[in-house]
Amino acid sequence: MITFKELYSNLDELKKVNLAQRKKMAIRMKKLTKSSSFKAKVAKSKLKVAPPEKLKIKAQKKAKEKIISKFYPLYKDMPLSARVKVDQQIAIKYGGAIAKMSQKLIPVMKAMEFEKVKKAKEAKANA
Secondary structure, three states, X not given: OOOHHHHOOOHHHOOOOOHXXXXXXXXXXXXXXXXXXXXXXXXHHOOOOOOHHHHHHHHHHHHHHHHHHHHOOOHXXXXXXXXXXXXXXXXXHOHHHHHHHHHHHHHHHHHHHHHHHHHHHHHHHHO
């Protein structure tokens, strides 16, 4: 019998969802963002600095955006299937570059995060 640890050892496999599931999640999130409890949660989260794991993910996204804007300027105009293909090519071809760029972007993202929190606290104090 397979153990729990063996089943959930590779979390990357669990994060892959198909297009229908993605659309369902988008609809659910759209409804959720309208609720007052969610708005309060978001306002509270703006007053905290994101943990290092989230900063790393943000830096990776920023690095990927830079690669996309440089090598695939028409990315936003592409259909979804073409974007999926381009994402796969980027992961294969520019994965190392994205990793290096994200490491250099982490201090920048951290500074931006502190600035965001500072502005949110000032806005709360002024309101």
